[in-house]
Amino acid sequence: MPRKLIGITCETTLKAGLESARQALPRPYVWAIEKAGGVPILLPATTAIENAERYLSVLDGLLLSGGVDVDPACYGEEPHPELGRVDSDRDAIEIPLAQLALAQDMPIFAICRGIQVLNVAMGGTLYQDLPTQKPSHLQHQQRHDGVPRDTATHTIRIEAASRLAEIVGDTCMATNSFHHQALKAVAQGLVVTAHAEDGIIEGVESTAHRYVLGVQFHPEETAFVDEKSMRLFEAFVTAL
């Protein structure tokens, strides 16, 4: 059987000096998908919905990757003063991509910004700025402490009766944390499967679809060193 094709959405980097802005993807996503047996295909942001349809027509699965904040206009809110950088081109392609993939029952693995895009695409909302809107003793943005990306900084509690628990083989997991935003109102159709100790949602899935799983942490960064993280990629590729 040919290896499955997994589309991974890209981020837009800022223009730096004489360089143009770039559409890029951190290397660990590609590594983790390859290691799990899939073929990664990078999906640059374009603004035509027809392109979203065409992308999906050649893919077996969709990985919504991490990145900057989602524009609150996407879920009908005014921007909070502490809203971070947004990438409107990305919002414009990722939301229809997620909706079309859901309509086709194409498997989706949504990571960090990806879980947020998935929630917004299904009608949910986000905390725009966790430090002011949901203050916590946990550091959900570990770069502020200079902790490496492959190092876990908080644990999550996983619902026993969930696909996530089945995949990682446990109801507890130590995760890294690099998110400025998080799920607020959870979209109808998504079930919360994991929380941090402070109540922040760290995992969701859909029981109405073949395979729709979202996590707020970055398993691609820990898959090198953590078996549970690697299993998330293996389970996704196996589901295609």
Ligand code: MN
């Ligand atoms: Mn977190």
